[in-house]
Amino acid sequence: MDLLFFENSSYDLSLFFTILLAIFISKLRGKRFKLPPGPIPVPIFGNWLQVGDDLNRRNLSDLARKYGDIFLLRMGQRNLVVVSSPDLAKEVLHTQGVEFGSRTRYVGFDIFTGKRQDMVFTVYGEHWRKMRRIMTAIFERLFKDMQGSQGKEQKGEINEDNVLYIVENINVAVETTLWSIEWGIAELVNHPEIQQRLRNEIDTVLGPGVQITEPDTYKLPYLQAVIKETLQLRMAIPLLVPRMNLHDAKLDGFDIPAESKILVNAWWLANNPTNWKNPQDFRPERFLEEEAKVEEANGNDFRCLPFGVGRRSCPWIILALPILGITLGRLVQNFELFPPPGHSKLDTSEKGGQLSLHVLKHSTIVAKPRAL
Numbered sequence: 001m002d003l004l005f006f007e008n009s010s011y012d013l014s015l016f017f018t019i020l021l022a023i024f025i026s027k028l029r030g031k032r033f034k035l036p037p038g039p040i041p042v043p044i045f046g047n048w049l050q051v052g053d054d055l056n057r058r059n060l061s062d063l064a065r066k067y068g069d070i071f072l073l074r075m076g077q078r079n080l081v082v083v084s085s086p087d088l089a090k091e092v093l094h095t096q097g098v099e100f101g102s103r104t105r106y107v108g109f110d111i112f113t114g115k116r117q118d119m120v121f122t123v124y125g126e127h128w129r130k131m132r133r134i135m136t137a138i139f140e141r142l143f144k145d146m147q148g149s150q151g152k153e154q155k156g157e158i159n160e161d162n163v164l165y166i167v168e169n170i171n172v173a174v175e176t177t178l179w180s181i182e183w184g185i186a187e188l189v190n191h192p193e194i195q196q197r198l199r200n201e202i203d204t205v206l207g208p209g210v211q212i213t214e215p216d217t218y219k220l221p222y223l224q225a226v227i228k229e230t231l232q233l234r235m236a237i238p239l240l241v242p243r244m245n246l247h248d249a250k251l252d253g254f255d256i257p258a259e260s261k262i263l264v265n266a267w268w269l270a271n272n273p274t275n276w277k278n279p280q281d282f283r284p285e286r287f288l289e290e291e292a293k294v295e296e297a298n299g300n301d302f303r304c305l306p307f308g309v310g311r312r313s314c315p316w317i318i319l320a321l322p323i324l325g326i327t328l329g330r331l332v333q334n335f336e337l338f339p340p341p342g343h344s345k346l347d348t349s350e351k352g353g354q355l356s357l358h359v360l361k362h363s364t365i366v367a368k369p370r371a372l
């Protein structure tokens with residue numbers, strides 16, 4: 001009995017000292033670093049108990065309103081830094097693109113990425129450069145455009161493993177493109193007047209019945225605006241792919257300890273009412289009127305980042321945008337799209353977490369062929 005008591009009390013004591021040590025270390029770290037603001041973490045759990053693990057774009061936007069454009073959460077032992085202003089997004093993605101150009105590890109994805117041997121999740125460095133070269137070469141071969149591919153790919157780089165990981169990345173990327181197409185269709189179904197304006201544009205520019213192809217997509221400003229508005233309001237990867245700094249860094253005057261996970265809340269940059277006029281409305285006209293200069297593909301405006309910007313940005317925008325243009329364009333030029341029978345609107349409830357944003361429920365829409 002006495003022995004049991006002694007064992008229990010020594011267990012309590014060691015727990016007490018562990019907690020004390022954790023507090024002491026976190027105090028020390030706090031003194032050494034000038035960390036970004038955020039909720040006060042508790043030892044061991046950090047902010048987990050306060051914020052939970054559903055760190056989706058809306059929750060993170062609420063936290064930005066409370067703590068500011070840069071804030072820090074301690075998720076267990078890991079620092080999570082969230083930036084929510086165009087200026088800080090520029091700093092992370094562009095100005096300090098190398099410092100913040102690595103990726104964090106997702107243990108659950110290790111099996112698909114061969115422990116980050118792929119391109120999307122690998123750290124910034126030689127392997128990433130190699131995978132980027134290989135992916136470019138594969139695509140160039142695919143398009144039978146061998147011009148320029150010579151010299152980019154180095155001898156023997158394309159092996160079975162590398163190609164496998166790249167195919168796995170492409171799988172995910174195709175899904176991202178599909179989510180964006182679904183959002184585009186949903187918005188067109190729910191906004192018949194926008195659908196009709198788009199149809200008129202295609203009929204006028206191409207002539208009725210002339211099927212849209214890739215070069216036509218650049219001649220159709222309203223189609224481009226519809227795509228841009230879809231990508232902004234329904235951003236498929238709302239927090240981009242998380243970044244990581246390999247070494248201690250500085251951001252907005254704060255210290256960012258090495259190996260922090262950095263999220264850019266691109267969805268909030270695109271949907272913050274202080275940045276845009278009525279961002280919650282699906283209004284492609286904004287990109288022909290007050291926001292006519294904004295481009296989604298070249299990073300000329302850090303409020304509009306559906307593909308990211310800089311070294312780790314999406315390398316295949318040139319593929320994704322025409323796919324979206326041709327798919328939505330052909331649907332609208334050949335069909336009138338209506339909500340499911342018996343419904344006045346398509347259900348656009350969203351599903352998503354840190355890495356994705358897609359339609360919650362799939363519906364069957366009515367596509368009535370046009371008499372051309």
Ligand code: HEM
Binds near residue numbers: 317
């Ligand atoms: C509408 C469709 C698409 C959207 C919205 C999209 C968006 C994105 C975003 C937000 C990132 C992360 C950027 C960052 O961290 O700054 C990314 C990375 C990437 N995307 Fe896309 N993407 C799309 C289609 C595609 C397609 C079709 C491919 C290839 C077939 C592709 C391949 C990649 C790859 C390989 C990366 C990782 C780049 C790196 O880490 O260096 N994406 N994409």
